[in-house]
Amino acid sequence: MRPRRIRLSRAAAAAAALVFVAACAGLPEASRAPEAVVVPERSPGVSIGYLDGPAFDSAAFVPPPPQAGSAAHALDAALATRALAQAGTPRWDQAAVDADLDFPAGGALFACALGVPVDSTDTPHLVRLLRRSLADAAVTNRAAKDRWQRPRPFLANGGAVCTPADDARLRESASYPSGHASIGWTWTYALIAAAPERSDALLQRGRDFAESRLVCNVHWHSDLVQSQTVGAATFARLQDDASFLADLAAARREIAAQRARGAQPSGCAAEAAALQPADPALP
Template structure:
């Protein structure tokens, strides 16, 4: 008996889902290697002065938020190393740099093993759930401390700066901007982002000891060295 249209669609959707999972780059194994609940200070409570200052900072960013700032922050919600293209320059694109894309996708896929247990442990509500004064640009689910985006932003900055050390200052500045957008969006507190920066640093340091990471890093470094060479240098080097 032939499949109904509904059943056929369901099978197609399942196939697409499985294919997307298989296509995703595997994370580096960080399970059990970092316990953020013993490495980070607990988040401030709503009633504490630090908690009140946190909320005041979110509301201050909301007050100064323009359409342009909101658009930038919303765009930076995308987890992609190629959001750093504006400080790296021409040629820093996923289609031209598949090994670099793979490295940073694996990095991003590794974060949840470290950050999710900490989020679950503290279960800090997001700013827009703690105060009706906060008007977020989106309403993501889940706890807010430490910031996953803040973690990724700092981890990305450290690794990318190691790959392209001559742009280290610009890369770290862009990483800070990338992370701060979560406060502009009204979905994180400054202390969430600060804790994320610590978490990202710890993860980067831990991964430097990982053989799989080092192999991917070396491949990306060679790829970037070739792709980002000035055209004049490439022309001079060609036979």
């Protein structure tokens, strides 16, 4: 015998829906569907920072780049020449990976140092923190770049860059300070605030991330030195922003939850091997 199909009237269906909504409202917080974490954007993929404008005037704060003939300029040139020897090595390949700041790829750059995967599903507030602080560091760094207009090292030494698709754009943009490295240092300090137990690994990753720009032949050593100043000052300013602090607190909870479930980032052995210094003379 075929089962009878039960039909609800419109009124009964509406009543059932109300009961379902009421039941959901009574669920404990952990049982409810997670609220979407939205990243504000100026255009698709381009995030809006936490701060209303630059964290500080980097054009006034960052000193001039080394002048031709100075000892600092000679050091820059020598280190750039040494870095050229790493072209085609795993370290060169890692520098190309580190050059991609677009998300979701950008979220994985510090995951091994952090010790947990970083993605918009399990760590959405952390992803928002990274994307928005990226915008703040980039905006803050721009004034100094625009003021000093320093040519990049590959224009001086004629060597290749690790991201040849970016060659034309890099020729038209200034070198000092490094925007990528400024972003990396801002992330380093923010991630240490979120996971202080991983501070040693994160500091080393911040240094390696910045050095990738030297290995890639797109920045001088002194560009990286000043980028750390920009990153530190940007992070200091972010600590006075309520939205940043709220995301930082949420990111701490997300990282703790990832650790509790034993989640592990992928590709860490290959990254560690690539980051072994091929030339101990590099700073």
